[in-house]
Amino acid sequence: MKNDPLTPYGNTPMVTPIVSAVNYQYTSFEVLRQITDGEIDGYTYHRDDNPTVRTVERKIAMLEEAEDCVICTTGMAAATMTFLTFLKQGDHLITFHDIYGANYKVSLILEKFGVEITWLDAWNYRAVQDNIKENTKMIFCETPSNPLIKVIDIKYLREQADRVHAMLVVDNTFATPYHQKPLQSGADLVIHSATKALGGHNDLMAGAIPCSKKDYYDKLWFTRQAIGTTLDAFSASLLERGLKTFKIRVQKMSENALEIARFLEKHPKVKDVYYPGLETDRGHPVALKQMKNGFGGMLAFDVGDTQEDAKQFVENLKSIIHAVSLGCTETLVCLPVLTTMLYMPLERRTSFGVHLNTVRLSAGIENTYELLADLKQALDKI
Numbered sequence: 354m355k356n357d358p359l360t361p362y363g364n365t366p367m368v369t370p371i372v373s374a375v376n377y378q379y380t381s382f383e384v385l386r387q388i389t390d391g392e393i394d395g396y397t398y399h400r401d402d403n404p405t406v407r408t409v410e411r412k413i414a415m416l417e418e419a420e421d422c423v424i425c426t427t428g429m430a431a432a433t434m435t436f437l438t439f440l441k442q443g444d445h446l447i448t449f450h451d452i453y454g455a456n457y458k459v460s461l462i463l464e465k466f467g468v469e470i471t472w473l474d475a476w477n478y479r480a481v482q483d484n485i486k487e488n489t490k491m492i493f494c495e496t497p498s499n500p501l502i503k504v505i506d507i508k509y510l511r512e513q514a515d516r517v518h519a520m521l522v523v524d525n526t527f528a529t530p531y532h533q534k535p536l537q538s539g540a541d542l543v544i545h546s547a548t549k550a551l552g553g554h555n556d557l558m559a560g561a562i563p564c565s566k567k568d569y570y571d572k573l574w575f576t577r578q579a580i581g582t583t584l585d586a587f588s589a590s591l592l593e594r595g596l597k598t599f600k601i602r603v604q605k606m607s608e609n610a611l612e613i614a615r616f617l618e619k620h621p622k623v624k625d626v627y628y629p630g631l632e633t634d635r636g637h638p639v640a641l642k643q644m645k646n647g648f649g650g651m652l653a654f655d656v657g658d659t660q661e662d663a664k665q666f667v668e669n670l671k672s673i674i675h676a677v678s679l680g681c682t683e684t685l686v687c688l689p690v691l692t693t694m695l696y697m698p699l700e701r702r703t704s705f706g707v708h709l710n711t712v713r714l715s716a717g718i719e720n721t722y723e724l725l726a727d728l729k730q731a732l733d734k735i
């Protein structure tokens with residue numbers, strides 16, 4: 354997408370300028386009226402809108418083939434804004450155990466405000482059919498999911514949501530728009546932790562909500578403006594820079610993840626490998642249908658028999674880094690039960706397939722053979 358010309362001669366900066374202003378001088382009362390009546394695009398106060406942020410919103414909307422996109426401070430802000438905007442007391446939300454752990458905390462807040470929630474196992478997503486109710490207003494899922502990379506058929510969820518005119522919201526952080534475009538499969542909204550592959554360098558936090566309709570954009574914009582989750586212009590600029598290499602990074606991540614999954618699958622110290630690119634993975638048939646250009650950079654696997662085995666493996670790694678987060682240039686590993694799912698009661702953390710020795714891996718863009726060699730030497734030591 355071309356940047357807007359900003360200089361008197363119409364030549365265009367290659368990078369969108371970082372507008373750090375909080376407020377803007379009005380040129381006249383008439384211009385103020387036109388801005389507040391929505392007749393012209395204009396800026397008044399950062400909490401409302403910012404030109405650097407707006408440019409990046411348009412770029413992410415293009416990637417997801419969305420009507421428009423709202424950017425905010427974090428992926429969790431994006432999810433929470435979505436719940437606050439579209440759910441009210443007495444509404445029923447269907448979601449899955451297999452979503453990012455902090456959503457569990459948000460669910461406790463939603464319950465306080467009278468939202469009823471049903472939790473299902475993403476491997477058994479067809480149970481949605483028996484759990485839809487008259488008051489079901491939203492189905493919220495991640496596919497592939499965190500942390501076991503389970504795959505959900507988005508078109509199937511659309512059909513179910515249509516029975517009661519519910520919204521379908523898909524967190525596309527793991528797949529990224531390079532591999533999957535949920536709006537094209539029937540989702541109403543997409544959620545991104547843009548902190549992850551869209552940004553890609555562990556140096557910014559942001560959330561994004563690509564929307565299928567302008568009306569959704571307007572409603573989410575209202576919530577953001579009201580509660581003040583507008584992203585700062587500097588982070589938006591870093592995100593714009595990340596987007597320039599987005600496709601090439603996620604392509605390499607996905608190639609690395611597939612090679613790693615194939616290697617781990619054959620290793621005697623590894624039990625289950627969860628990766629939808631493996632022909633043996635239970636999510637493979639649906640992933641083949643709704644993903645393209647590969648299957649993403651995320652995988653999980655069980656190491657040895659105990660949590661001690663998994664810990665030893667992680668500590669033996671030399672170049673692969675033990676850290677949370679994902680979708681960045683470096684390959685990262687973590688134990689979900691001790692990190693991203695820590696907020697949940699232990700029995701809940703392990704009731705839907707995650708084990709104490711499950712390791713989640715986010716493939717980076719390093720040389721594949723170096724990654725395989727590191728994994729091999731660490732596994733050989735346990």
Ligand SMILES: Cc1ncc(COP(=O)(O)O)c(C=O)c1O
Pocket residue numbers: 427428429430453495499524526527545546547548549558559560678
């Ligand atoms: C799939 C998924 N969605 C949302 C989030 C939340 O994103 P953030 O950390 O930017 O709030 C995460 C964080 O890891 C995630 O993995």
